[in-house]
Amino acid sequence: MGIKERQERDREAVHRAILDAARELFVSEGYRNVSIRKVAERIEYSPASIYSYFPSKDDIFFALAEEGFRLLHGERADLDALAVLPPLDRIRAIFTGFYRFSVNHPEYFSLMFVDRSVPRISQEYERFAFAREVKNHLVDQMQQCVDAGVFPPATQPHLAFRLVATSLIGVAVMRLSDRLGPGENADDLAQDIVETIIAGLQAGPVLRSHVHSDPCLLEESIGTHSGLSLTSEEPHS
């Protein structure tokens, strides 16, 4: 019964070839400039054949987003070697790694954290196991800072993580969209934001957010988002 297996292997090979081609084109030419036709041409298949492997272009990019989280996860793993550092320096190192990821892999970063061109992202986002893993690891580090007395006991580790991560995403967006002025350096800005928020957390201001450590447990909760209806940005009419 090796035939089915070989067929499956063949399909898997093409599946991978599509992803590899899409990734290479995506990184070198930029997300939106990659067309199904270009991917098909690179793997020497017809454009239509792609659609027997992925239901839509979106799904190719979902698969690539998962690769992105795997990559971020891998680069984060290098930082585990820094376990000897004091908790606060670990935080610094990890978030520096997160920011550097946005520098080294701008297209992955854009896809994972910024892009709105894939409408289903909000539904699918929490399904990325690696995304949760990366996040939980960072939240753990925050908790260790609280335990070590670096941050006040009332500090919510998940919120502390969210504050720094969100701000760094802001820096990355400003850098990637080239909105910073000529006198501004994104790398320094990233570091300054981390330092300022760390100092702010240590000062322990009164904060409004009440976030559970694992929001996945709250999947049933409703009404947490503001009621504003955003345009859903369908790929085309």
Add this chain to the structure above:
Amino acid sequence: MGIKERQERDREAVHRAILDAARELFVSEGYRNVSIRKVAERIEYSPASIYSYFPSKDDIFFALAEEGFRLLHGERADLDALAVLPPLDRIRAIFTGFYRFSVNHPEYFSLMFVDRSVPRISQEYERFAFAREVKNHLVDQMQQCVDAGVFPPATQPHLAFRLVATSLIGVAVMRLSDRLGPGENADDLAQDIVETIIAGLQAGPVLRSHVHSDPCLLEESIGTHSGLSLTSEEPHS
């Protein structure tokens, strides 16, 4: 000699009609879903006629970006009534206004601060008079906080502005791209980030950035950006 004037008025009317149609479609259907053909259809002209008013689709959106800054400027003007507040509360109010702008005008916000689909944005950005005006006003407010002793004397007002603004852009991006978990509320997060950074600035950590108050004066400066070459994202080949 009223003929030339009337002709000019007619052209100006069509010019405005294009912008109005583009803006309405843009706000209701989302930036990328607005096509030249849709704009043309709405103003009951042929698609080609648009090109005698704007060199490209990009330029329509540049004009809209300027409108966005005008809008932000206008909403900020309402806050001038809050001049009686203490400096720190003014900062809070103004940045809350900035964040709310991202909520109330997500498409304008996206265009002005996030979108990468208009490649020339980095060149044209500082040409927006309103952008500079809004920024300078906020930097002034920061300076007043320093003068009032709310922030340490060493605080760089432009950097303080940049820290908060960038972080809020991060929140807005997370919200607009629907990346926040079910237990997270963007409005609270925005407020918490402002409070945390204010607390951090008051603690006065050692920061790396050395930013001049008006980076426009440094337009000749080179090498301030990291050398990484980003894909330029041409609209099409």
Add this chain to the structure above:
DNA sequence: TAGATTGCTGAACACTGTTCAGTGCAAACC
């Protein structure tokens, strides 16, 4: 070997931004 299955293709559909030859109308000139 006959039939079913399946992977892939060519062609098409409905879009997109943009260009250009040509048309028709209004202004300018005689």
Add this chain to the structure above:
DNA sequence: GGTTTGCACTGAACAGTGTTCAGCAATCTA
């Protein structure tokens, strides 16, 4: 008033996009 000029505007086209589908050819099953 008649003619010519200028120009706003159009229809059609080009080259590109994501996606669909009938059909072909090769392979597997019986």
